[in-house]
Amino acid sequence: MAEDRELIEKYGKPVPYDRNFRGPEWRNRSCTDVPCLLIFIIFLAGWGFIAQYAVRNGDLNKLVVPTDSFNRKCGIDSSVLDKKYLFFFDLGKCIDPVVPLTGCPTQQVCVESCPTQTFIWDRLKDRLSFPELKERLICLTEADKNNLRDINGIQRAIDNERCARWYMKSAPFLNRCMWEFSPQMCELIPSFLLPRSRRASNGSQSASLANGGMSGLIDALIDDNSSLSEVKMEVLALTAIPEPAVRTKQELVEEPAIQCRRRTEQAETIKQKVRQADTRLAKLVGNMVAHFYNGTHDAQQLGEEIVEDIMNSWYVVLMALMCTLIASLILIALMRWFAAPILWLSIFGVLVGLGFGIYYCVKQYRFWRETATVPNHSLNLEAAVKNVLQEPSTWLYLSIFLAISFVVILLLVIVLRSRIQIAIALTKEGSKAVSSIISTVFFPIFSWVLFILAVTYAIGVGLYLGSIGEPSFRMIRQLDANSLTSVTNENCVCTGPAIEYKVGGRCDPKIFEQNCFNADFGQRSPCTRTTCSFAEIEHPPFVTWSIVYNVFGFFWLTFFIAAFSDMVLALTFATWYWTFKKRDVPFFTLGRAFRQTIFYHLGTLAFGSLILAVCRMIRIALEYLHSKLIKYDNAVTRAILCCMRCFFWLLENFLRFLNRNAYIMCAIHGKNFCASAKDAFNLIMRNFLRVIAVDKVTDFLFFLSKVLLTGAAGVGTYYFVVRSPHLIQLHYNAVPVTLVVIAAFIMTTVFFGVYSMAVDTLFLCFLEDCERNDGSSEKPFFMSKQLMRILGKRNKFPRQRSI
Structure with a gap:
């Protein structure tokens, strides 16, 4: 046909063409990639079997057994078999955001039972007798407690942190002695729960x-x-x-x-x-501030004031976020008129900023080149920064970098100006589509719920699997208290059933406790610095492979949920584009796309997410190999692993891009994953410059929009709290402003993520429209009049179109 020959001459290869194609149709679709869907269902069934096996055979208590300051597992290791509870000398220090990384910075000791009364040494030392005080003391070791002879000895032990200065009545929680519920917490607990x-x-x-x-x-x-x-x-x-x-x-x-x-x-x-x-929140914030603020007391007071401000300003934060939500919807709607001026002004502003930066860097370079300076020899970050800024070469290199960036951006704008016009027009089209189907803005909430459920399920199964197996114990010598690089030289001798026990070898805690003793003090003296300690849980082979299965299932399921969200949105916006008269777009377009995805394309989603999951597992395996081989310090091995890690990182990012466009093509044509990926790749390669321009321009425009909305929310909140002291009284106005800025940026990122998907979908639809149609009555263009005007095309018959 003449049209086919024209396409071959234009693109150099035949383009698949369906003369009856009119966009995504429900009745013309069939199920895609059914075998992969069946594999996915079988995989989920196997995952469910592993989950029930893990819950039935696992015990989470094995994973939460506490460890004292001597690295002994309470109730498990040989010297603390009858002491299964962990006592903290100062539990308040554990309410710190860095505790999961650094550990709680207070002495911890295993005890037989948690304290049943409150003890404060400074208040009770003059009120109770020495025997009563000694009885109430909790010390690191029994030897510390037995060596106390008088009040002064207790004072020295407390000052040296060998005994607790104070403690509160506690109760065991996960085998850890926690403070009892405060009266304030009790007020929040409904009476029927007590x-x-x-x-x-x-x-x-x-x-x-x-x-x-x-x-x-x-x-x-x-x-x-x-x-x-x-x-x-x-x-x-x-x-x-x-x-x-x-x-x-x-x-x-x-x-x-x-x-x-x-x-x-x-x-x-x-x-x-x-x-x-x-409140515990005040202590948490206070300890967090203490890492960046001088003075623990001042930091604690600052934390309490911050928490008060949060409690007093929560309604202001909610009002600001509601206004941000409305402003985001309004801005998306206004993009159809103001996308062009916002973008061109932004590009002009970037060029002006780069020009000013070049001028300033050249000026600084000339100044420091002609000024003799002496480096600051202080060993701190501020001095190092000042030394770098006083180097003429620093400003020379920075000016060269800014000049190259200025020239590159200017040339790209000149060369790609027509394609930038297309990007602006598509942004306006995306605004029309999102405004017409406003429910798409809130659809990510559904995906978030599914993602949270998937993460919770995978973590739960992983924890139960990790607890299955037999504990392994090894005979070890503890580190010397005075030197972290040497171990104690305790003469621990084992006899009877434990005669073969060696330091570093396997052991049994009960047998060790009964048959091992300190030879320097006789058979009745147990070993105190040499113990039979818990090493790890040895998993059966089935459990080990089940853990790998669980990790792979987590990746596959989360990628599948993300793909499902992309497919539903792609179907929704593709339906909008390929509807000739936009007033005929179905009211429940999002619901229709949701059903269409479930009925026809779950197999395609399973296929695409499987590819990403396999790539991610390969990356995890490379990271595992890197952690195992790094101790050998082989330059060749490091280079090979580095290249492979870089390659698979790039491959995963490319596959993400390809999958996203494959889902869009599947939404348009209803083909399987391989055919859709092939069509998307060929279409993108034939329009490579357009793709680059549209992708980068829209990303830049969306970034500016997010910054604009976030900044407006923060400034508006600041002026409200400053000018309304009669409505709200705060210690620090920055507290609600910071909360609003963080939450507003997250909210706008979600909204413009949907907007970005709309633009990407409409862009591929636009490219398909350009290649398939010629504007005749048989093959009319579905694009807007603005896009046709930019391309110099038009429909060759009178057209009534509602935008």
């Missing part, structure tokens, strides 16, 4: 506290305007000494470890203070 015995006791205890010394002390302290810390210490001191009017010593010991107590009306003022300032 056990009957505890609910019944709340009233009587509140009454006794109201009539006894507790409420009187609180009232007196409040009347005296005492500080919050003073109130806390006095309350702890009162609860530490059992008073006959309140409870007996025996009642205190037998009291439940965790018991919620309701405060009386007389303590309402202090309760409000504690709710606002003395």
Whole structure:
């Protein structure tokens, strides 16, 4: 045919052409990549079998067994078999965001039971006798406690952090001694969630506290305007000494470890203070600030003030985010008129900024070249930065880089100006599509829910699988307390069933405890610095492969969910483009695309996500090999692994790009994954310059839009809190502004992610439209009049079109 010969002459190869093609049609589709879908279903069934096997045979308690300061597993290792609870000398230091990375910076020791009463050395040392004080002490080792002879010895042990200075009544949680629920936490717990015995006791205890010394002390302290810390210490001191009017010593010991107590009306003022300032969140923020702020006390106070500001400004943050949501929708709608001026002004601004940067760098280069300076020899980051900025070569290289960037951007704008016009027109088309089908903006919420469920499932299965197996123990010598590079030389001798035990070899904790002793002190003296310690859980081969299966399933499922979201949006926007009269677009286009994806194209999604999952597993395997081979320090091995890691990283990014466009082509034509990927790749290669221009221009435009909305939200929030002190009182105006800026950027990223998918879909539809149609009555263009005007094309018959 003449048309086919024209296409061959234009593109150099035949282009698949369907004369009856009119965009995505429901009735003309069939299921694609069914075998891959069946494989995916079988894989999920196998994953479910592994999950039920893991839950039935796993025990998460094996993974959360606490470890003390001597690296002993409480209740498992030989020297602490009868001590399964972990006690923290200062639990407050564990409320720190870096604890998962660095560990809790306080002494930790295994104990037989958690403390059932509060102890404060500074308050009780003059009130209790030496035997009572010694009995209440919790020390690192029994030897530390047994060596105490008087009050001064206790003071030295506490100052040297061999014994705890204070502790609160605690209860075991995951075998760790945690503070009991605070009264403020109890107020937040519904009464029906509390056990009957505890609910019944709340009233009587509140009454006794109201009539006894507790409420009187609180009232007196409040009347005296005492500080919050003073109130806390006095309350702890009162609860530490059992008073006959309140409870007996025996009642205190037998009291439940965790018991919620309701405060009386007389303590309402202090309760409000504690709710606002003395919260775990305040301690968390305070410890986080302490890493960047001088003074622990100041940092703690700053953290409490930040938390108060968050509590007092939450409604302002919600209002700002609601305004950001509305502004995002309005900006997307206005893009059809203002996309061109925003983009051209942005490009002009970038060129002007680069020109000013070149001028400034040249000026600095000439100044420092003619100025003799002496380097700053201080060993800190500020001095190093100043030395770099005083080097003339720094400004020379920077000016060259900016000049090259200026020339490249200017040439690209001149050469690709017509293609930039296409990108602007497609951005306007995307704005029309998103505004017409506004439900697409909120569709990512559904994908997020699925993603969270997938992550939760995979982590749960992985934890249960990790707990299956037999624990492995090895005989080890602990590090010397005075030197982290040497071990103790304890003469630990094993006899009987343990006669073959060697340092570094396998052992059994019970046998070790019964048959190993310190030869320097006799057979009745157990080994204290040499232990039979837990090493790892040895997994059966089936469990090991199940863990690999679970990791691969996590990647495959998450990539599948992302592909499902892309396919639904692609079908939605492709339907909009290929509808000749836009007023005829179905009302439930998104729902139709959702059903169409489920009924016909799940196999294609499974195929594409499988390819990405395999590539990701290869990258994980390379990282594992790198961690194993890095100790050999072989330059050739490092070079090979580095090249392979770089190659597969690039391959994965390319596959992501190709898959995204393959899903769009599948949405347009309804073909299988391989055919769609081939069509998408060929189409992109035939229009390579257009693809580069549209992709980079739209990315730049969307970035500017996100920055604009985020900045407007932050500035608006700042002016509101500054000019409305009668409505909201804050310590730091930056607190709500920071929250708004972070949340607004995330929100706009989600919205413009949908917008980006719309532009990518419409772009491929536009390229298909250009190659398949000629504007005749048999093959009319579906593109907008603006796009036809840019390309110099038009439909050859009168056309009534509603945009």
